[in-house]
Amino acid sequence: MEWLAEARAWVDEQLAAAGVERTGELTQPRVRAWGTVLRADTTRGPVWLKAPGPETAFEVPLYRLLATVVPSWVLDPIGVDAARGWVLLPDGGPTLRELVGEQGLSEALVTVLPQYAELQVGLMPHAEDLLAAGVVDMRPAVMPQRLDQALEATGRYVASSRDAEARELHAWVESRREEFAARCRELPDRVSLDHNDLHSNNILGAPPGPVRFYDWGDSVLAHPFSSMLVTLASLAGHLAVGPEHPLVRRPRDAYLEVFGDPVELLAELELACWIGKVARTLVWERALHSDPGEFARAPLETLGSLRMNSWLSPA
Incomplete structure (x- = not known):
């Protein structure tokens, strides 16, 4: 009180x-x-x-x-x-999902995701300011160390759960440390703010009106394309379609067009999202630190989704 x-x-x-x-x-x-x-x-x-x-x-x-x-x-x-x-x-008004419904999400995101990309472009010169504000560093060069931190965090869950499947999944990720580090070195060093939970309920407003991006508590400093991990997986899940369905591809490519040729950038996006699963794991861990509750397994499930060489995974 x-x-x-x-x-x-x-x-x-x-x-x-x-x-x-x-x-x-x-x-x-x-x-x-x-x-x-x-x-x-x-x-x-x-x-x-x-x-x-x-x-x-x-x-x-x-x-x-x-x-x-x-x-x-x-x-x-x-x-x-x-x-x-x-x-x-x-108050920012209704969310994108409330305004357009699930069936309208793809078309709306074709307009909205380029706007989010412009936000990221505007923040690219401000990496040091973002770090000074307290945003956690998840740039490609530090991600091998972040994998170690993620394994330590999820290892505590594995040790307490007595779950054989969880132990096997954790061991598999541990065995891929060198591969993960090598793939981090392949990722171009673009850096901006990754919202890390950008889905249609964290976007306020809808086209043709203005939109605002909301709820930045999961954000990290990372490769900008890793933002699409949650965005595209959420969209595909709501529409019950695969990652190559036109309803997913069109907003994905509209986002990439802000940075260059979508065809040339697609492999970079997929790698950024795959590496971004480790950042997402640690975001889960920090959010649940004091009270894991029903989400206790979420960090391990997210980390274990590295087995899927795709952004389409638990996020």
Whole structure:
């Protein structure tokens, strides 16, 4: 109750500074292992206080950086308190999935993914700023070390689960360390922000109107194409189609066109997504650090999907 009272007072301070008045009670619609969200109605519509957990508190200063460098593609914070780990955001409206439905996702993403690519291009000169904000380094050169960290983290689950299948999967990944390092060296050194959970419920708005990319708590500094790991797997899953289906290929190629010839870049995208599974494993691990619950097996399943030489995998 003391924390909520403090949060309420801070929200009111930030709203007053912005010339806005709260008109409803502060409610807590979401509590997760990785953070909580509070909501309140105001004279300018709903606002949301996001309070990430310690493992993802970097999202708070990151919002300030994004609003400065790529303001067209993100929500503009009403208030930021990096010391407390709080960011107050305006309501971004319905998500892409809510607005177009599953059957409209592919066509919408043909327009939206190039916009996300432009955001990544805008952030490419700001790698050091992203690291200073607390974004974790998952660039190709450090990924062999990140694989070791992922194996250590998933090894704790394997040791406690007494699951023979989990032990075998973990051992298989361990045996591929050298192969993984070699493939990391093959990946061109493009670097930007990887949202790491970019699906249609983390995109606000829909074409032909403006869109905003939301929920940056899983993001890492990585090869930009690794973002498509979650995006394309989620799209294929919702549409129940394979990775080469035109409904998946068209938005994929529209994204790649921002960087060059999609035909020439496809192998790079597939490699970036394959390597990005290790980053996704560690993102799962940090989000679940304090309370794994029903997702306890998710990091190992994601790491074990390296067996699939494709982005189409658990993500």
